[in-house]
């Protein structure tokens with residue numbers, strides 16, 4: 001089965017956001033990945049709720065919102081109301097992860113957990129059945145356009161084993177430095193969703209680039 005493709009709007013031209021969203025609507029993208037950075041959990045600030053609403057206003061694909069923020073419980077409802085269909089929080093930012101996941105589901109969204117490159121997939125063992133999507137960070141979060149971390153492959157294989165051993169339905173998403181070179185190996189390792197920012201938006205023909213990723 002081909003992987004789902006989630007272009008990351010972080011790498012788009014913010015001055016032409018409507019045009020960029022319409023381009024993604026016309027493409028084979030499955031989700032629109034929306035990166036929220038607070039300047040505290042990660043050393044960068046992207047955008048927040050009003051811009052997410054503006055994206056949702058034009059989007060015909062589900063918004064996959066990745067919260068790189070501290071204490072994300074404070075903003076779950078606001079991002080759901082802004083149009084998020086999937087809300088991922090960081091494992092490293094949650095004191096009561098199980099409660100946070102329940103909160104996301106109660107809002108009617110799919111519940112995701114993102115893990116930083118240093119975070120072991122073993123830490124998800126007792127909560128994996130409650131997670132709709134694990135976002136495996138293949139770069140240190142905070143910036144687009146970084147180099148893919150090779151250790152990700154073994155992490156994805158291990159996570160796939162964990163999901164299967166628990167009979168869970170969790171999707172595995174990879175985020176950071178994804179391109180046509182590493183994507184086939186990621187899919188082989190068990191990835192279900194590929195986030196691609198700079199690889200898509202720096203392409204001269206982004207719709208075709210998305211189609212190429214989709215064909216793998």
Ligand SMILES: O=C(CO)[C@H](O)[C@H](O)COP(=O)(O)O
Pocket residue numbers: 008010011033035066139140141142143144145146175176177178195196197198199
């Ligand atoms: O979460 C992110 C950064 O924290 C981005 O989604 C990720 O880096 C994707 O961008 P690129 O494909 O350019 O690496």
